[in-house]
Amino acid sequence: MKVRITPQGREIEVTGVRTVHGLLAHLGVLEGTVLVIRGEALLTTDSQLADDQTIEIRSVVSGG
Amino acid sequence: MKCTRCRDSAELKLRAHNAAFCRTCFFEFFERRVLRAIERGRMIEAGERVLVAVSGGKDSLALWDVLARHGYATVGFHLALGIGEYSARSREACQRFASERGLQLEVTDLRAQDIAVPDLAWAARRPACAACGTAKRHFFDQAALDHGCAVLATGHNLDDEAARLLGNLMHWQTDHLARQRPVLPPPHPRFVRKVKPLFLTSELETASWAFMRGYDYVVEECPNAVGATQLTYKAALDKIEAASPGSKLFFVRDFVERGAAFFEKSAADRSAGVCTSCGQPSFGEICGFCSLRAQLERRRAARGETRRADG
Numbered sequence: 245m246k247v248r249i250t251p252q253g254r255e256i257e258v259t260g261v262r263t264v265h266g267l268l269a270h271l272g273v274l275e276g277t278v279l280v281i282r283g284e285a286l287l288t289t290d291s292q293l294a295d296d297q298t299i300e301i302r303s304v305v306s307g308g
Numbered sequence: 309m310k311c312t313r314c315r316d317s318a319e320l321k322l323r324a325h326n327a328a329f330c331r332t333c334f335f336e337f338f339e340r341r342v343l344r345a346i347e348r349g350r351m352i353e354a355g356e357r358v359l360v361a362v363s364g365g366k367d368s369l370a371l372w373d374v375l376a377r378h379g380y381a382t383v384g385f386h387l388a389l390g391i392g393e394y395s396a397r398s399r400e401a402c403q404r405f406a407s408e409r410g411l412q413l414e415v416t417d418l419r420a421q422d423i424a425v426p427d428l429a430w431a432a433r434r435p436a437c438a439a440c441g442t443a444k445r446h447f448f449d450q451a452a453l454d455h456g457c458a459v460l461a462t463g464h465n466l467d468d469e470a471a472r473l474l475g476n477l478m479h480w481q482t483d484h485l486a487r488q489r490p491v492l493p494p495p496h497p498r499f500v501r502k503v504k505p506l507f508l509t510s511e512l513e514t515a516s517w518a519f520m521r522g523y524d525y526v527v528e529e530c531p532n533a534v535g536a537t538q539l540t541y542k543a544a545l546d547k548i549e550a551a552s553p554g555s556k557l558f559f560v561r562d563f564v565e566r567g568a569a570f571f572e573k574s575a576a577d578r579s580a581g582v583c584t585s586c587g588q589p590s591f592g593e594i595c596g597f598c599s600l601r602a603q604l605e606r607r608r609a610a611r612g613e614t615r616r617a618d619g
């Protein structure tokens with residue numbers, strides 16, 4: 245699947261991951277620090293993923 | 309995953325609340341928590357006008373939206389910081405948001421006044437974030453008075469407050485701890501009450517709300533925030549939260565309800581006078597902002613140049 249990471253603007257290809265939980269573990273991202281977006285919907289950690297999908301991982305962290 | 313309330317399909321899980329929500333139930337949950345914080349903290353009295361400081365990010369826009377939707381008389385205020393393209397995008401996001409909702413937005417542009425944040429930081433030889441904070445405090449207070457507002461509301465969220473609390477504790481900043489409150493009464497007649505209605509609302513919640521409600525907000529971070537200490541504290545707290553959900557909420561809420569009182573005696577017993585330069589309340593002869601501006605003028609004069617920010 246195509247994974248777009250924002251706000252960094254990176255795009256990577258990930259295969260063989262079946263759930264959001266698995267995707268976050270694969271990317272080393274903590275649950276709760278990002279939104280996982282598919283189209284117009286947010287996904288929970290148990291949501292199923294497929295290789296032909298495009299997913300956005302959007303950081304929720306702000307401030308400095 | 310099912311919505312804890314209606315058993316419909318959930319879009320969001322909030323481990324801190326041991327709950328999952330569909331979009332409709334989350335909207336209700338989010339608004340109720342913000343409104344309850346306002347009510348319990350007596351943040352805004354009936355009929356008071358509220359100046360909402362908006363940056364173009366998710367938190368301040370969410371706050372403005374909730375206040376306006378629930379009938380509070382709001383004026384949005386955006387301080388254009390003069391930090392290149394980032395500031396241009398932030399300003400556009402605020403203007404778009406206000407225009408789409410028919411909300412009143414006032415903008416003050418620092419670059420137009422030749423005092424962009426990068427210039428102030430250069431003049432003071434201080435980190436940009438410190439100069440930015442000084443400028444924001446000055447212009448927010450001034451705007452609240454200019455627009456007849458009794459209250460200044462900012463979008464500081466639970467994660468901001470937890471990181472700030474951790475930082476204050478790490479350095480035993482007892483005077484800062486004494487003032488870390490979601491409601492700060494004005495210490496001078498020319499100051500207004502300052503409130504943080506999102507202080508118990510997490511970044512995950514505000515980001516989810518902003519996404520679900522279709523905001524076109526600025527997702528990118530301020531370029532000056534790279535490497536900021538607050539982000540280090542946030543990352544540490546995120547790890548604690550992942551291992552023990554609800555930790556941030558307990559940390560901040562219990563500090564406000566039980567811990568803050570221990571630091572009250574540490575609050576500096578200072579009464580504000582008036583800045584001889586700008587007329588705003590000040591604890592010295594001139595206020596921090598006017599001092600910063602004077603430093604910039606002196607440094608420019610010494611160099612015989614007029615340094616201006618890019619962008």
